[in-house]
Amino acid sequence: MPLATTRRAGLVEQVIEQMRALVTSGEWPVGRRIPPEPELVTALGVGRNTVREAVRALAHAGLLEVRQGDGTFVRATSELSGAVRRLCGSELRDVLEVRRALEVEGARQAATRRSAEDLRELERILAARDAALEAGDFDLMVQLDTDFHLFLVECSHNNVLTELYRGFTEAVRSSVATTVNTSLRRDEHVSHTELLDAVREQDAEKAVREASGFLEELLANLPGKDKKGH
Incomplete structure (x- = not known):
């Protein structure tokens, strides 16, 4: 059975791309804490789960670092x-x-x-x-x-x-x-x-x-x- 991209997955990808652009452009510089989850939810007009999936994906790629109790910080400007x-x-x-x-x-x-x-x-x-x-x-x-x-x-x-x-x-x-x-x-x-x-x-x-x-x-x-x- 072929895989199909769901609407929700597409939404997550859009959020990932927006956040990646803020990192690679320097809008969110390396070492800076990104806005907290509630602010991202409001600014992006998406649910908490969508924001969390996007943050998780960017953390896995090495661009973000989640520090429990402190927030999420920019770690690097590219996957490389x-x-x-x-x-x-x-x-x-x-x-x-x-x-x-x-x-x-x-x-x-x-x-x-x-x-x-x-x-x-x-x-x-x-x-x-x-x-x-x-x-x-x-x-x-x-x-x-x-x-x-x-x-x-x-x-x-x-x-x-x-x-x-x-x-x-x-x-x-x-x-x-x-x-x-x-x-x-x-x-x-x-x-x-x-x-x-x-x-x-x-x-x-x-x-x-x-x-x-x-x-x-x-x-x-x-x-x-x-x-x-x-």
């Missing part, structure tokens, strides 16, 4: 990002190792494929990032540092690499926040000036050294596992 967060968890070493793999290749390709317009945007983002650091705006600095790494990978003009990295962005932002917070307490920070220079000079080997260098240093300074992960 949610999967990455589940795989990496809170293990900073795992995140930094994946960043190294993606960012080093992104820097290598960006150095030879970037356009003049790409370079100007990289310069703008890095200048804004350094200005935020100088001003002591921690949250803005973390966001701009994350934006710099993402755009650098986009400058590779490799769509697959870019989509993989974009799905990893929330984990990158979290790792940046952790490492930047530590470096600020030590009155030191990572400068990406030399990395930008390598891309400007279209020096792929230098770009690889610079992209891997600061990540290798972060990994080497992590407590716990040794370099072989034991």
